[in-house]
Amino acid sequence: MDKTFIKGLVLLEAMARNDKGSGVSELASQLLLNKSNVHRLLQALVHQGFARKNADTNRYELTMKMWELGSRIAGKLDVRLESLPFMKRLAEETRETVHLSILDGAEVLYIEKIDSPQPVRAYTSVGGRAPAQCVATGKALLAWADEDVLTLVKNRFKAHTPKSIVRIGDLRKQLEDIRSKGFAINAGEWREQVVGAAAPIRDASGRVVAALGISGPTDRLDQEALARTGARLIEQTRAISLRLGYS
Known part of the structure; x- marks a missing residue:
């Protein structure tokens, strides 16, 4: 089992539950991961278009790509x-x-x-x-x-x-x-x-x-x-x- 992949999925779930965006330290504490791991995972999500960094709040939030994928599944x-x-x-x-x-x-x-x-x-x-x-x-x-x-x-x-x-x-x-x-x-x-x-x-x-x-x-x-x-x-x-x- 790919532990990095599992950590990425857990990170996605945590971000989806936070309406106000998520900070690196907050996610690291919540998921019992070190900050460098969380940061790398967030950068991968940003690179793939699943997350973005809000310039005003300096917090990470999910993009509509998650909603798009979820809507396609729900429709089936x-x-x-x-x-x-x-x-x-x-x-x-x-x-x-x-x-x-x-x-x-x-x-x-x-x-x-x-x-x-x-x-x-x-x-x-x-x-x-x-x-x-x-x-x-x-x-x-x-x-x-x-x-x-x-x-x-x-x-x-x-x-x-x-x-x-x-x-x-x-x-x-x-x-x-x-x-x-x-x-x-x-x-x-x-x-x-x-x-x-x-x-x-x-x-x-x-x-x-x-x-x-x-x-x-x-x-x-x-x-x-x-x-x-x-x-x-x-x-x-x-x-x-x-x-x-x-x-």
């Missing part, structure tokens, strides 16, 4: 493709329907799914939609959505089952709980005999871009099972988020 990442291996694993473990959703206005749009092999199962279809406040993936997305999205949802409240949320105050309480727990639960709010759990997926910027959910009939997924499923979903969505560049 597809939440559906990155999620699919994890969805297959969850489907094998739980034998329930697994689906991947994004938020489109006041609705969720299903962009990928794996059906349960069991004869009685939750039915969704790729390209299908559901009211966001009524399903677990929708609530997982709404918990981190902008206020204008919540206003749109509020204006479309409708009771699809006796358990459907029809008041914005009740929805806000649930969303607060979801942010605290990290996952959402649908207790039969869209289809009375279908329940589920879901957790959010984040991109490199930390923005919630999708939600991964599991759903099934109430006789197989009781409250205890949903809690276990929610914890498992958090593990999987964190792993997917890391693959999308989230840290």
Whole structure:
């Protein structure tokens, strides 16, 4: 393993986290390197166009070349493709329907799914939609959505089952709980005999871009099972988020 190369990568990470630029002494202390090593590494970065020295502050800062490379990589990442291996694993473990959703206005749009092999199962279809406040993936997305999205949802409240949320105050309480727990639960709010759990997926910027959910009939997924499923979903969505560049 090339130690100089590793030191250069560590140096890049340290500089990326410092919004005000970095000094040689500061970096040497932070990375436990001597000043001459840090200086040589910085000169190499400057030579390759990854860093520059600010003449006014006498501190080193990264150039837009890092952003350019990062943007090219981010553009190649597809939440559906990155999620699919994890969805297959969850489907094998739980034998329930697994689906991947994004938020489109006041609705969720299903962009990928794996059906349960069991004869009685939750039915969704790729390209299908559901009211966001009524399903677990929708609530997982709404918990981190902008206020204008919540206003749109509020204006479309409708009771699809006796358990459907029809008041914005009740929805806000649930969303607060979801942010605290990290996952959402649908207790039969869209289809009375279908329940589920879901957790959010984040991109490199930390923005919630999708939600991964599991759903099934109430006789197989009781409250205890949903809690276990929610914890498992958090593990999987964190792993997917890391693959999308989230840290």
